[in-house]
Amino acid sequence: MVDQRPGYMSPGFRTPGERVHQKNSRAAVVRRRKVVAVLALVLIAAIAVVTAFWWPGFARPEPEPLPDVTVTAAPPTPTADAEPLPEGATDFVSAMPDSALALVRGEPAENAEWVEGAGAVEAWDVPYTDGSDGGEQVALTAGQWVDADEAAEAHTAILDSVAEPTVEGDVTVGGETVGPYAVSPGEAAGTSVVTWRNDTAVFQATGPDQLVQDFYETFPM
Known part of the structure; x- marks a missing residue:
């Protein structure tokens, strides 16, 4: 039985005003929690941004590697003039360049050994020097044969007259050996x-190790 006494309220009973007050209180608590959560997220984001930019190496992209720069030195240029070719020079000896690297062509002289001993149609000793007394020099001998087969046979004999090769390879012109x-x-x-042999011509150059190898690489024949 419910007590009907004036002013009596049964346990658990709440007036409309109290119920409204409770709802408002809960809503305020939820709002405060949401505000706190949002502020916390903002604070975390701010810390992350600051750390990314100020902490050494953190969240920073790796710098792009600098491209390799190759500095190519200018090719050496001769400081002397080439000797003139002999009067009535053949097409073969006339093809000998005026210079190679910083070396210039000296006066060509006929080489009888390759003509008489190796069957060359013509052969020449052509010195290349830096133009100074006692300076750098490469001694070149060049010979021309009737055909590639005779030149190949002569090349083998000429190569047998020097020490055992330490490096061997192919001579290519326009991608063709x-x-x-x-x-x-x-x-x-x-x-x-x-x-080396270039089809019907055979060449032999002698000189300081690196110089003569660079000379060969530069020589256009």
Whole structure:
């Protein structure tokens, strides 16, 4: 039975005003919690941004590697003039360039050994020097044969007359192999001999190790 006494309220009973007050209180608590959560997220985001930019290496992209820069030195240029070709020079000897690297062509002289002993149609000793007394020099011998087969046979014999090659390879012109080349130790310390064939022509250059190899790489025949 419910007590009907004036002013009596049964346990658990709430007046409309109290119920409204409770709802408002709960709503205020929820709003405060939401505000606190939002503020916390903002604070975390701010800390992350600051850390990313100020903490060494944190969240920063790796810098792009700098491109390799290759500095190519200017090719050496001669400081002397080439010797004039002999009167009535053949097309073969006239094809010998005026210079190679910083070396200039000296006066060509006929080489009888390759003509009489190796069957060359013509052969020449052509010195290349820096133009100074006692300066750098490469001694070149060049010969021309009737055909590639005779030139190949002569090349083998000429190569057999020097020390065993330490480097061998192919001579290519326009991507086509036209003969072999070989680098052999020279008779004097610190010198090398490069022997190569270009179709019907055979060449042999002797000089200081690196110089004569660079000479071969530069020589256009």
